[in-house]
Every structure is written in structure tokens, then in C-alpha cells.
Amino acid sequence: MSCQITATVAVDTCGFKQPGGQLLLTQFWDTDPPTGPTDPWTIHGLWSNNCDDAWEQICDNSRKYKNITEILEPLAALTLKSMDVCRKDNRGNDERLWEYKFNKHGICVSTLDPECYDAYKPAREVADYFTKAVDVFKTLPLYKWLAAADIVPSTTATYARAAIQDALRAAYNQTVAINCSKSKELSKQRYH
Template sequence: MASSVPSLRTLSKVAFGGVQLLLGSGQTVLGGTPATCLNPQLSCQNTTVVTDLCCFNSPGGQLLQTQFWDTNPVTGPVDSWTIHGLWPDRCDGTYDANCDSSRAYTNITAIIKSASKTDLLSYMQTYWKDYNGDDETFWEHEWSKHGTCISTLDPECYSDHKATEEVVDFFQKTVDLFKTLPSYEWLSAAGITPSTSKTYTTAEIQAALSAHRSGVTVTLGCSSGALNEIWYHYAVRGSVQTGEFVPSNPDGTKSTCPATGIKYLPKSGGATPTTSKGGSTPTSTSAPGTPFSGKGYLNVVSGGANKGCLISAGTWYTTGTCATFTATENTAGAGFTLSSSKGKCAVVSGAFTCGSTVSTATVFTSAQSALVSGNGGGWSADAVASGSTQQKVYEGSGHSATIGIAWQGV
């Protein structure tokens, strides 16, 4: 029987109200300066009352950088966790929420654009994703519920405060922290990789992550026995904007994962959590780390980051389910051929195409895990794929968006 314990997402996601729209199309966030903090104390560790809450986070003194692993529907890159948020917990494990309805903004994208933080926004559009596809509403929720409760982000903590500049600081700090917490890489380095058949223990997962954080533990979230959330806890010396984030143990028992039998499902969209151990389960048909052998996904790399993958017809998509491709060794010489559920894959009229109309598969080669086109070149598209818009993938760099295609064995 599936577990009746709700996921961490369910426990933490509540309705929010009291919204306000501030920035017009002609307004720009210029920004003041956050408070200067001399010899600040470490939050949740103070022995005396601290009154300067611009240099000391209180009552939300333990900050949590929270991450998602969404597999159904698949959300974000297939080899990266995604951002949930940055939450201020009280030091006893309780928390406040929706602390200032006057700053519950409904235009986060516009606010970030007005601050000329295009790189920040682009990163969020890849790694801070809503599993229902509504990123803007998700960002608004995280800011209004959690960001407004961080004392050091209060407008009074800025000299010459400009409306909404603290919003940009909130999202920037969250992204900066997330970049220092590569959960997928840390777990993979310990042999903990997504699988439809393997299971892991809480102790194994905690050990893999605590090895990179001075031995402190994290909060693990599971839904029906499948790992889908990690919460990293910090105390902060100084403000959120400029202070030192010190890894800390959780401020209470919050993990919802079992001690053993934890599933870590791949972002393939094809597997559903189950407690049954009977029947057959898919197994890997290629050795780990062996590119273009057996079955795998074709992930797209754009701008130095994974951004979607190829689907069965050979087009580039960022919000759907990655297709499983089969790589077959070319018995007549070097290289390999590819096929999907649609049929053989080839470069047809310059575009990567898979389907029943392809009579002869193109023989491809690889450079480590990168797919090389039949003429020995790279790949490009007319534009970066986004939302529900698919893009054809062309061999060579003759189109506007230059991309790479990387193999991920399954």
C-alpha cells in the first residue's frame, strides 16, 4: 500500500493572498545599499537579545535552501535538482508565513527584468520550475510566503531603499546558494543515481550529502517512498544579502523518507512510484559511463546548462517527457546508429529526424558523451526551445542557437 504520509510539498504549499503590483513598464529598480553589519552574531546561536534585525535574522533564524526532484511530470533538467525556495524557520522548527501583504508582488519577472538581472531570470527559467508549468505564480508564492518573513530583507534595512529591490536580493541569494549545492552530482559521486529498480537507505543519502557540508545532516522528503525533496539548513552570520551562511543541522525532525527502500526515480516520466517488488523492472542496457551504447536520453545543452532533451521525433522540447533512444553499434565500421519509438534516426534535409519514413539511419560518432553529426560537426536550432514550443535540430552551426546533444544512459 502506498504511504499515506503527505509529501513535503503538500505540507508546505498553502494558499496565499494579499497581492500588490508595483512596477509599471517604465519603472526601474535602481537599488540602495543593504545595512553594513559589524561583528554580527550567528542566528539561532545568540546568547543575548539582538535588536538590530537588519544584521540578524529573527525570528526566522534558520534559513533553508529547498530543492525538488520532480519526475511526474518531469520538471527541469534530467541531471539536476530544481529550486523550491529559501525559507526562514524559527530556531525551534516552527515558521512564520506571508508576513507582509503589502509586498506580496504579482510581477516577479518584471521586477527582475527592471533590475537588469537577465542572467538571473534565465537561470530561474531553467532551474526554478513549477511542476504545473506556472513559474511566475510559483515565484510569487515563494516570495510572498517566505521572502517577506526574512527580517534582513525588510525595506528599512536599505539606505535609500527602492521599491522591490529586496525581491531581487531574495531570488539572487537563493540561486547563489543553489549553485553551491549540486545535489545530483553529490549523490552520483556516492553511487546514488536515478533508477527504476534500485533503492537506497536514508543513511546512504545523508552520508553522501553531509560529506560536503561539514558533517551536518539535511531534511529528506519522500512521496510514496520516492525521494523528491532535499532541504539544506543554515544559520546566518549577518544579513541574507551579505552575511555568511553556515551549514547547520535541521531545526527539528522533518524528514518523511523511510529508513530503507527509498526510490530515486529517473526523470523519464515513464515510471510511477510503487511499493510492489514483484514483476519485472527495467534494467540498464549499457555500462554506467559508456556513451551511446544501449538505451539512453539525448539531453540538450544550451548556454552551458542542460535545457530539455530530444523527443521521439527528434525535435527539441523542454517541458515534455524525454524519449528513450537506442544506440546500435555500426557493424560495418566506426560509429553507431540511433532509433526511437518512431523509427530510425537520420539527418534529413539538414535536420535530425526520427520516424517510419527514415529508410536509412545516419551513422553518428561521439566525442565522449557528445553526439557528433554525420558530417562531423555540431548542432543548432532556430531558437532556444521553451514552454510547449518544439524546435527542429539541425546539423552544423548555421542556425541562431548553437547547442550540444549529450547522451545519458538509462
Template sequence: MMVPSTRSVGVLALGAAQLFTGALAGVQSCPIDSQLSCHSTSSGTCCYNSPGGLLLQTQFWDTNPATGPSDSWTIHGLWPDNCDGTYESSCDPSREYSNITAILQSQGRTELLDYMQTYWKDYQGDDEGFWSHEWNKHGTCINTIEPDCYANYYPQEEVGDFFQKTVDLFKGLDTYKALSAAGITPSSSTTYQLSDIQSAISAAHGGHEVRLGCNNGELNEVWYFFNVKGNAITGEYVATDTVTDSSCPSSGIKYLPKN
């Protein structure tokens, strides 16, 4: 794998204690010289993401039915990948939950919840089920946010941190804006080249390639890949290239409007 650039995504400080206060996160602090994930044969620790050393911030563009704002992509999730396109899933049944809304409310994360209700949408309308699926399948497999990695841990603290971190990353990855800046806008008649779409989005990702997803020739998904220095909450996210091939054709790609 190519060594990624030093471009990083800013980290928003998260809550400590039962009520979310915006103070420093409760995860254990990591040394400044922590290793970059996927760049060592070391086993996972609270300061080294492994085996899921790649973290993917994934997004949807749903048009049938139209989901989320007409001028924004929506959140799919935050996924750990084993640095090679493979991944683990549903890693801890004891920490699977079906009440994400209640968990976030109990932590005082109402602003986060409001944002998710706009930008983290299920195309079938079951947001709660979608959020639970993303945590249960992917969140439980991020080793650096396991309960033992917290100081003064309280139950479900890592759940709130997972959703906050995903939202923070999403806010810095405006796919709609990146495409629009290159003249690629939703249209019922115009089609686009894969290389042009890739170039536009890569320009907003430190020059690194993303994974683009299409369904019947219609653009509907993008995956941004990162290595992480430190833990998944307070660590430095460093952009890197996709390890998964696009599912879009090379030309004639539709980018339909959300009507």
C-alpha cells in the same frame, strides 16, 4: 542546538541602484563580529536574523511530470525557520507581488531570470505563480531584507536580492552531483538506504544532516539548513543540522529518473 561548523557559502555581490550592476548590495553593512543567528536571545535587527534565524535552501526532484534538467535538482525556495522547526509565513501583505518576472527585468537581472527559467520550475508549469508564492510566503518573513535595512532603497530591491541569493546558494549545493559521487544515481529498479543518501548529501554540507523528503517512498526533496552571521544577503551562511525529521523510509527508497 549544536554549534555549527565554520563551513560557509560564498556570497555573490548584488546590485545597488535601480539597474542591477553587480556592485555591492544596497543592504546596510554589518559589523564583522555580528552574532550568528539562533545563537542569541536578541531581537531581530538588520544584522541579526530573528525570529527566522535558520535559513533553509530547499530543492525538488520532480519526476511526474519530469521538471527541470535530467541531471539536476531544482529550486524550491529560501525559507526562514524559527530555529526549532516552526516558521512564520506571509509576513507583509503590502509587499506581496505577482509580477516577479517584470520586477527582475526592471532591475536588469536578465541573467538571473534566465537561470530561474531553467532551474526554478513549477511542476505544473506556472513558474510565475510559484516564484510569487515563494516570495510572498517566505521572502517577506526575512527580517534582514526589509526596506528599512537598505541604504538608498528603491521599491522591490529586496525582491531581486532574495531571488539572487537563493540561486547563489543553490549553485553551491549540487545535490545530484553529491549523490552521484556516492554511487546513488536515478534508477527505475535500484532502491537505496536512507542512511546512505543522508551520508552522501551531508558530506557536501560540511558533515551536517539535511532533511530528506519522500512521496510514496520516492525521494523528491532536500532541505539544507544554515545559520547566518549578518544579514541574509551579504552575511556568512554557516551550515548546520536539520531540525526537522525526514519523511523517507529507512530503506527501499526510490530515486527515479526524470524520463
């Protein structure tokens, strides 16, 4: 896995993610309250990773957007349809979540800077950011991977962290960072 390029000359940040060179996708399993469908996890976010478990955020206030739905309808209708299912806010305000995530993380993805587009049109990077998040999410069928190892959501069964990590490593070919809630429920996964 490539993570960081140390360059002594100017680097074209349109050609690769800088700093870090990597994106991180995080998935949630929300149980309190339950959100999203009953089997797949939901997308928590996609953001730049600096290779040290740190990331950039709120990098350019001039590029903050509102009304993500209105932006996506003409530019990425299929992405919006997927987000209505897999990108849910646990308080029921998906639009607020989408605005927050783009304005916190999307504006920090160097490859989506307006100058990286040949014929930039305002808000194009919003559609590209969410389309990338949905596309990556679709390649990571977490529920299916865990179910193949007989690990399924339950209010009575418990699973060892090692068993969960082994199942995910076998399917993903890399270690997946897992997090549990305060009540010891599996709640979040991070993929580099």
C-alpha cells in the same frame, strides 16, 4: 551552526535574520510530472527558519508582489535566467510559483525589509531574495554529490536512506533533511 540569539535589548533585524537567525533552502526532484533539467534538482524555496523546523510566512501583506519576471528583468537578469532552469513549477506556471514563494516567505526575511536599504527602491527585496536563493542553490550540487556515491535517479534501483544521508553529510559537512514521496521516491532535501 548559529541558530538563535536571545537578546534582552532591541536587536537590529537588518543585521541578522530574526527570528531564528537562519535561512533554509529546499530542493525538489520532480518526477510526476518531471520538471527542470535532467540532472540538477530544482529550487523549491528559501525561507526563514526559527530553529525548530517552523518558519514565519505571509508576514506583511502590504509587500506582496506580482509579475516577478518584470521585476527581475532590469534588476537581476542573470538570476531570472537561472530561475528559468532551476526554479520550476510542476504545473508549468513558473511565474505563479515565484509570486507565491516570495509572498509567502520572501516578505518574512527581516534583512530584506525596506528600512534595511540605504536607498530603497520598490521591489529591490524581490531581486535580492531570488538572487540569494539561486546563489545558495548553486553551492549545493546535490545531483553531483549523490552521483559521486553512485546514487543516481532510477526507476529500478533503490537506495537506503542512510546511504543517501551519509553521501550528503560527507559532501555538505552537516545532516541534510531528506523526504521521500508516497511512492518512496527521494523528492525533497532541506539545507540549514
